[in-house]
Amino acid sequence: GENVEQHPSTLSVQEGDSAVIKCTYSDSASNYFPWYKQELGKRPQLIIDIRSNVGEKKDQRIAVTLNKTAKHFSLHITETQPEDSAVYFCAASKTGTSGTYKYIFGTGTRLKVLA
Amino acid sequence: KAGVTQTPRYLIKTRGQQVTLSCSPISGHRSVSWYQQTPGQGLQFLFEYFSETQRNKGNFPGRFSGRQFSNSRSEMNVSTLELGDSALYLCATAGAGQETQYFGPGTRLLVL
Numbered sequence: 001g002e003n004v005e006q007h008p009s010t011l012s013v014q015e016g017d018s019a020v021i022k023c024t025y026s027d028s029a030s031n032y033f034p035w036y037k038q039e040l041g042k043r044p045q046l047i048i049d050i051r052s053n054v055g056e057k058k059d060q061r062i063a064v065t066l067n068k069t070a071k072h073f074s075l076h077i078t079e080t081q082p083e084d085s086a087v088y089f090c091a092a093s094k095t096g097t098s099g100t101y102k103y104i105f106g107t108g109t110r111l112k113v114l115a
Numbered sequence: 116k117a118g119v120t121q122t123p124r125y126l127i128k129t130r131g132q133q134v135t136l137s138c139s140p141i142s143g144h145r146s147v148s149w150y151q152q153t154p155g156q157g158l159q160f161l162f163e164y165f166s167e168t169q170r171n172k173g174n175f176p177g178r179f180s181g182r183q184f185s186n187s188r189s190e191m192n193v194s195t196l197e198l199g200d201s202a203l204y205l206c207a208t209a210g211a212g213q214e215t216q217y218f219g220p221g222t223r224l225l226v227l
Contacts, residue, residue: 034214043220044158102160103160104160105150105158105159107156
């Protein structure tokens with residue numbers, strides 16, 4: 001069935017270092033890949049997304065790369081700050097003509113940025 | 116625009132009872148998806164509604180059901196509650212033809 005694997009499950013980095021979170025999806029028809037950040041007790045918030053016709057997208061300190069052949073996408077956070085500490089979820093989705101179908105989420109990565 | 120809202124925010128029920136949760140989407144959003152979030156299982160897809168029709172369903176038992184009204188508000192119902200149903204239930208909404216889902220704050224359900 002459809003599946004998204006996410007690694008690592010926990011990640012600790014020193015403030016200022018980079019963090020990389022990797023996801024692999026199983027459904028080759030997936031064409032939309034969002035990343036969400038969830039702080040403790042709060043709702044998941046979209047931080048960046050990428051579509052299957054793009055290989056890389058960057059937004060300030062955050063970037064996402066996509067390798068469709070390998071069915072693999074990654075989140076890169078540079079110059080990490082304490083406020084980046086949260087749980088990050090990747091997701092894969094295939095979009096039909098009338099809108100988004102279901103997201104399949106990875107199991108999450110708890111990122112701790114040590115000051 | 117106001118964000119996605121969910122009511123109630125917290126619920127305590129006992130085994131065997133039933134519960135109804137509500138989700139009001141961002142104005143203009145017609146797609147509403149429901150997810151169950153638990154520490155061990157992450158975010159699990161329950162079902163998605165669009166224009167009052169269920170378009171997709173996850174792998175949950177029939178005790179979990181939902182519906183959507185003409186104003187796009189959605190409800191989900193869980194009957195015959197079990198201890199394992201304790202979780203944060205999140206809804207997420209999207210505009211027609213839009214991939215991005217926006218989450219509500221969730222309803223935290225505790226089953227005793």
